[in-house]
Amino acid sequence: MAEDWDPIGLQVGSLQKRIKKIMVTLDVIEPVIDEAIREGVDLIFAHHPLIFKPLKKINPDTSYGRTIQKLLKHDITLYAAHTNLDVAVGGVNDLLADKIGMTNTEVLVNRVEDQLKKLVVFVPETHADTVRNALGDAGAGFIGNYSHCSFNTPGTGTFLPNEGTNPHIGEQGTMEYVNEVKIETIFPMSIEKDVMSAMQKSHPYEEVAYDILKLDNKGKTFGIGRIGKPKDDVTVGELAKQLKETFNLQGLRVVGDLDKKVEKIAVSGGEGNDFISNAMFKGADVYISGDIKYHFAHEAWMEGMAIIDAGHNIEKVMIDGVGSILSDWLKSKNSDTEVYLSKAETDPFTFL
Template sequence: MLAKGQTVIQYMEQLAPKHVAMEDDKIGLQLGSLQKEITGVLTALDVNEQVADEAIARGANLIIAHHAIIYRPLRNLQSDSPMGKVYEKLIKHDIAVYVAHTNLDVTEGGMNDWMAEVLGIESSAPVEDIHTDNLYKLVVFVPKDHHQRVLDAVLNAGAGAIGNYSHCSFNIEGYGTFVPGEGTEPYIGKEGRMEKAEEIRIETVVPQSIRSKVIQAMLKSHPYEEVAYDLYPMDLKGRTFGLGRVGKLQESVTLEQFVQRVKEKLDVPAVRVVGDLSRQIKKAAVIGGSGGGYWRAAMFKGADVLVTGDIDYHTAQDAEMAGLTLIDPGHNAEKIMKSRVADWLREKLQESRYDTKVFPSEVHTEPFTFL
């Protein structure tokens, strides 16, 4: 059995929820349709003509990419232009393209965690916070004989997470009163007569990102025609998602030694370095893509070095004068996402016994040649 496009993307958005993306980021479905069975998924950093040909050759009709194929507004769609040829080829072969960019960068277990992991950065925290999942208090009143059913539905939908604890709730027994109106079909009682029912008040916390999912699960499992519940904002904040990662290394190394680690683990032939190669590195920061603008935030968090791509000349000068060392492995170092996303989706699809195949792209999309 093949997975539907929407099913594949539901799994993808478990890894990289859209709501944590940076404002105005170009993410989501950019080309084609998800209303079809997916024979194969190709995970790619970029989408060019060679990647499109690879998808065709492998029988993949969905590409999940990190970088957008439509970044700026299109003025036309001419098939004889370089990108127009790519769009035409994808459309003719019914290949959809879905983009997960900064949402994949900042999510827990995503791009920046993968990069921090391979570089040996431990107990890492975001370099800069960009999104906090606000918390709501959910209160619902449930007849005693349906208490466990509703409680399980709400908690299994994701409510009740407090720090490293899950399924947290508070439950109080009491009595509810109501008069069923004309034309009602009450679960308990009769039309027009005051009823007194043994009920349990369930209280739990709900992150804003899954508020609708939790409410739907609650309503579906509740026996009442009209469910009595409250949902109100809390001053407490939920999980924070941030750009980059910063943390200590297991043991101090020289900048030169750390440079060799970056080249090996991120699979790049060369890097640009700012700083004294003999300097001892105890704490490191990494930001996938172009993170030069966050060097002050990395330094504020105590980093001795920042690993990120596309560092410009003046940024390098400013960081050097401030005492922060820099390693620029290029933007293409983010290609680590190809195999990691493929592994994630393959596991999820296999758990549900789908026959949809998942392939990491083998096309080299680095535009620079190092001599």
């Protein structure tokens, strides 16, 4: 789900390292690394990548070079989830929308479609229910609010077990005729690995006969930003004051009429200049983001849309959000790996 220019994933260290303590942070700067060293952290999960452009040198006389040197010296692995975490359900933009108090939210800018595929698998009648249920439990067959959807056709399967086989049914050298069921079900491409694993584990045959077909049907769409309604009646000025308190901000910048009633809010974490026009097109009364440039603000102002520039650092909501997701996942795996939430201040700006 990441943009193709985005250097997400492993940045420093090894994916084979055993992890006992994970730190979640927004930014990777030297004070954060020092905090990780003090806390005995093995893995840092960050939103903003440390290494954004190809490195030409690592100079420990600079803060950037020392940061990489400290990671390597103390055997700390660094992993980044950036635009993919912006796009993901439950990611940065959903966390921001929830924190702001938005309702009836939808994607602001479509970016990725989770393409639908069809699985056709042939199963002996005796195991059809087992395979169907396994596929449904893995996420296949979801259509709207219905799960475990499939179409089933009875038929006769034939096969001849040759030398070196260990057939579940029949014997080597003898043609077999088996009452089978052709099961057809759909699944989104993002869970293909899970669906295939469920099929293989639940199917009785040594060699499974199946087809995977790409469909023209539209899959679920994911994207940048969210747009929705405010929970309560509010003006632009009142909303700005709420944001200042909610995100514990020293200050923020507002474009437009402070007394304007807000009926629709758009939000995008990080630098949001590229999506102002999308917010206007979808009827937002106010657009909340960070790092808004002067001339982009002019355009919105002249078009009558308000902007609240709350700063890039509001994305720090991902620390608690990702921390909670990781903790729940580790608990489900009966893991004793600890999740630590970074407390280091990473906002470079001070308001006077």
